Amino acid sequence: MRTLSIVGARPQFIKLAPVTRALASAGVQDVIVHTGQHYDAGMSDVFFDELGIPQPDLNLSVGSGSHGAQTARMLELIEAAIEEQKPDWVIIYGDTNSTVAGALAAAKLHVPIAHVEAGLRSFNRAMPEEINRIVADHVSDLLLAPTETAMQNLGTENLAARSVLTGDVMLDAVRYNSAVAEQRSTILDDLGVDDRSYAVLTLHRASNTEAETLGPLMRTLNTIAEEQIPIVFPMHPRTAAAMRADETFTASERLQIVEPVGFLDMLALVGHARFALTDSGGLQKEAYFLGCPCVTLREETEWLETVNGGGNVLVGPDPERIVTAVNDWLDVDAATVRDRIRDSVASFGDGHAAEAIVAAIQARS
Numbered sequence: 001m002r003t004l005s006i007v008g009a010r011p012q013f014i015k016l017a018p019v020t021r022a023l024a025s026a027g028v029q030d031v032i033v034h035t036g037q038h039y040d041a042g043m044s045d046v047f048f049d050e051l052g053i054p055q056p057d058l059n060l061s062v063g064s065g066s067h068g069a070q071t072a073r074m075l076e077l078i079e080a081a082i083e084e085q086k087p088d089w090v091i092i093y094g095d096t097n098s099t100v101a102g103a104l105a106a107a108k109l110h111v112p113i114a115h116v117e118a119g120l121r122s123f124n125r126a127m128p129e130e131i132n133r134i135v136a137d138h139v140s141d142l143l144l145a146p147t148e149t150a151m152q153n154l155g156t157e158n159l160a161a162r163s164v165l166t167g168d169v170m171l172d173a174v175r176y177n178s179a180v181a182e183q184r185s186t187i188l189d190d191l192g193v194d195d196r197s198y199a200v201l202t203l204h205r206a207s208n209t210e211a212e213t214l215g216p217l218m219r220t221l222n223t224i225a226e227e228q229i230p231i232v233f234p235m236h237p238r239t240a241a242a243m244r245a246d247e248t249f250t251a252s253e254r255l256q257i258v259e260p261v262g263f264l265d266m267l268a269l270v271g272h273a274r275f276a277l278t279d280s281g282g283l284q285k286e287a288y289f290l291g292c293p294c295v296t297l298r299e300e301t302e303w304l305e306t307v308n309g310g311g312n313v314l315v316g317p318d319p320e321r322i323v324t325a326v327n328d329w330l331d332v333d334a335a336t337v338r339d340r341i342r343d344s345v346a347s348f349g350d351g352h353a354a355e356a357i358v359a360a361i362q363a364r365s
């Protein structure tokens, strides 16, 4: 059997790593197509190197653009790649523009599609990712759901017959790499921060990087860094571009803005942080799996289990709610949160979702 994996953005490389490894162990040849959506070395190459992912067989180098232009370029090039490679299955990951382009190209060529991380819904159609998820799920043939909540969402949309609960490949990735991160990462020393003495921040969602939201949000976070706890902020290029436009903002010395970091450094940063502040879906879970409390700078989450399990609070971009959540986490002992979370991590599977994904694909081949 021959599969073709389509990836393009940072979180997809993390999901690809365990899946392509499990495919290789099962004797399946996986052709890797990188759309080039993320192209900076720190957003792409570092993940392939650290996670031991084979170099992509094809790089489509689409680069940045509006949603329509970026997706259109991918669609045309992915179609040609599928026609040339003739895979038995196309595997798509998550909810980016690379996911939806891969889904549409494969569906029109009648190649069966397996969607890893199917069934996630924020129920907020203003998010480009939500549109990508809905389209990808409805044209895919095999929906590989990470959680029961995702299975229920698929059932509600009459997709239950194509759905399989596999567990979450992000848990596979965190379990596999967190010991490696402990040994290899020097990021805490490099940044001069100590265990539990700082918070870690990521921010890049389209809704939060619009000027009228980003300005007040950054000022709130700056004040928290100044008055409550130092913050380490690996800044996404989208956010960096938006911040450069705001000439009136000056970061406090206690808000350490650094370039995007690789997966191992991120695991080390999250694993030792007092808490995380983020609008990323992936980071909410990485924090949860590592027992790190989280403040989510969004109004909704696709990962309800992290909230129900007592490790995550949703506050949106609202300054007062952010400060309250920060105070709450500063009042709780880290070990107490870790104990609270431990039991419910099982709702994300057993850390072997990749093997379940390969078995589900093989069973339908």
Ligand code: UD1
Residues within 6 Å of the ligand: 009, 010, 011, 037, 038, 039, 040, 041, 043, 044, 064, 065, 095, 096, 097, 098, 128, 129, 204, 236, 237, 238, 241
């Ligand atoms: C994308 C995904 C999002 C995912 C995120 C992870 C979509 C709709 N969104 O958002 O789901 O959580 O990746 O990071 O697919 N840029 C660079 N260098 C890069 C990549 C991007 O400078 O290597 C800049 C470009 O100016 C680009 C902007 O970042 O215009 C946004 O990149 P884009 O790929 O459109 O979306 P992300 O915000 O990264």
